[in-house]
Ligand SMILES: NC(=O)C1=CN([C@@H]2O[C@H](COP(=O)(O)OP(=O)(O)OC[C@H]3O[C@@H](n4cnc5c(N)ncnc54)[C@H](O)[C@@H]3O)[C@@H](O)[C@H]2O)C=CC1
């Protein structure tokens with residue numbers, strides 16, 4: 181025999197009702213069944229609300245009429261229940277009081293109505309069934325509202341009752357309600373229907389209790405809050421009990437206990453997806469490990485502080501006794517060894533009462549200032565990691581801090597594996613997602629805001645979208661682009677911008693300030709935030725500090741942030757350190773080539789890098805590699821470099837030598853040299869009259885450059901070619917290095933003379949390597965290689 185229990189949501193609509201009937205039909209063909217029901221939909225809340233209106237002498241009648249219309253069913257006469265309710269509400273309204281006893285009688289009608297309605301519907305569907313009132317056999321004490329079941333009496337009564345039932349009739353039993361020995365109606369507390377079903381499963385020795393809900397089972401976290409929460413296939417009773425104790429709303433601690441006697445398995449199933457196997461809770465051992473995260477957001481934190489409490493015996497006892505006297509239960513408790521302060525949680529609904537009780541108890545101590553404050557923090561949520569001990573707690577904790585969520589306090593159980601963390605309510609969803617991603621190894625969400633969607637930025641977006649799903653499979657990292665912005669407008673989507681981003685930008689982007697993007701990320705509880713600067717803008721760099729302070733890591737292909745004043749360079753690094761954030765910019769020198777990382781490692785390991793020289797610019801490499809040996813005007817070759825995406829948005833950044841200068845400065849600063857941009861000796865290749873005009877005018881008149889460069893070529897000694905080079909000389913002992921860029925002639929058969937395409941070449945001279953430099957060579961410019969380099973930085977950060 182199996183017991184099937186259907187919750188209120190399963191009975192709430194015509195559609196779900198049909199599913200219930202179908203499930204009952206199928207299950208009754210497999211084995212004998214007993215069905216337990218909750219009240220339909222939110223009937224219990226509605227009845228409670230009507231009673232409250234009546235008690236307060238407010239208009240309850242219209243809500244009651246609405247209720248009657250909602251539960252009315254044409255084939256079933258509910259007049260007796262409605263009349264009883266009507267009399268009860270009238271009485272409550274007259275005496276302006278609703279005692280727990282009356283309230284139980286009112287609420288019980290919800291389950292009575294639902295069992296009658298379901299039985300009627302089943303009979304109409306040719307499934308013989310009968311509505312059964314559990315008050316006939318579930319016997320309780322008279323603690324109305326949360327009555328204690330007399331299990332042995334209830335067991336024998338239940339067994340006798342069911343022995344008398346005719347065979348082949350499906351019993352539809354009211355959950356939640358019972359009766360005292362005197363026959364007074366009681367209720368078993370919220371979630372009591374599950375308890376009734378568990379009791380019946382035990383008393384009738386069911387082979388399984390199947391609890392039909394509106395979800396596929398128990399998940400590693402509430403799927404409404406954590407998108408990639410995973411269903412748990414199996415749990416041991418003890419683990420389920422822990423989950424229930426820590427507030428997993430789908431389970432009720434009371435439900436598990438009756439099942440232990442006969443080790444009756446409990447399966448959590450979905451009425452709307454009945455083929456899913458759900459979660460099985462049984463006595464079978466499962467792999468030990470973290471099982472689930474739960475969140476309680478209806479709590480408040482009380483802070484009790486006092487200077488004069490150190491060493492005084494009995495203060496905690498007074499705190500807890502005064503609350504116990506008011507029937508207030510305490511959740512998480514924390515007290516430091518200084519004994520100066522005690523923090524603990526209570527239900528939010530009881531917080532004011534708790535404060536009043538404490539103020540009364542400590543009235544004198546408050547006056548003498550031995551107790552200096554009793555205060556309340558209301559916007560609190562308790563996040564519990566069930567199955568977590570402190571040996572591996574460093575990871576979720578560090579992930580929280582990295583996401584700028586600093587727990588208010590945390591607490592672990594001495595035995596068992598549970599850690600509870602108190603966070604601000606508005607941070608709870610983000611905290612849950614951060615910890616979930618960290619401990620379950622399921623795809624970690626990395627939320628990206630991309631600024632600049634030109635050549636590099638646009639290519640990067642396409643690369644990310646094309647590979648996101650394979651990265652998720654291979655690396656368990658889910659890259660979610662939630663913002664794409666240019667200098668004026670931004671497109672935002674917390675669920676991820678897709679392949680049609682170019683059209684979406686046209687249709688849906690809005691004017692913005694950086695604070696709008698930050699606010700959007702916060703409001704949508706987005707974690708692991710990275711801002712990526714693929715602009716060439718100096719004004720965008722102004723946003724770096726606020727982005728870091730708001731919890732973003734940074735990545736840039738833009739070199740400006742690293743090459744404005746040294747004081748900004750330092751300020752940014754200090755801000756990053758203070759906020760536990762990172763800034764990666766591997767593409768700043770040599771595009772996709774692994775140059776910066778190599779220099780960083782060499783320098784960090786104490787290697788004295790004395791010189792770096794070579795061809796730093798991919799575009800200038802392309803231009804001079806071709807122009808030196810081809811009989812084509814300079815402007816034609818330059819135009820080609822622009823079209824291939826090698827140059828800066830304004831190619832004068834390259835021709836002026838500034839871009840090479842920036843790269844030298846970036847490397848110098850990696851070596852702890854404190855140079856400023858103005859100190860670099862730069863050879864500018866742009867004729868003076870073309871230096872001050874605007875970009876479109878410059879681009880229109882590229883041929884004005886031809887005669888100057890033709891002359892440079894003609895002056896070359898035969899067997900040599902032109903190369904634009906950069907050189908950095910520095911030393912560990914020195915504060916500043918010597919940085920220079922210039923156009924030179926080199927032998928055509930030298931390493932520099934042999935460069936092809938847009939290749940850059942870097943020679944790194946160090947003390948240990950002596951005269952044989954480390955050489956890094958390869959494509960030094962181009963949207964595709966640069967975007968790949970930025971992508972590499974994203975994955976590096978995502979892995980941390
Ligand atoms: N092309 C290459 O080979 C390499 C380029 N880079 C760097 O990549 C960056 C991007 O270069 P491209 O894609 O070629 O430039 P681009 O001109 O094609 O794109 C720049 C984008 O930034 C946007 N933008 C400008 N100011 C902005 C602001 N204040 N806020 C937000 N967006 C803004 C523009 O609207 C444009 O969409 C540059 O900093 C460049 O130095 C770095 C290494 C190699």
Ligand SMILES: N[C@@H](CC=O)C(=O)O
Nearest residue numbers: 797798799827828961
């Ligand atoms: N314009 C730059 C692009 C890479 O930084 C170059 O030519 O090297």
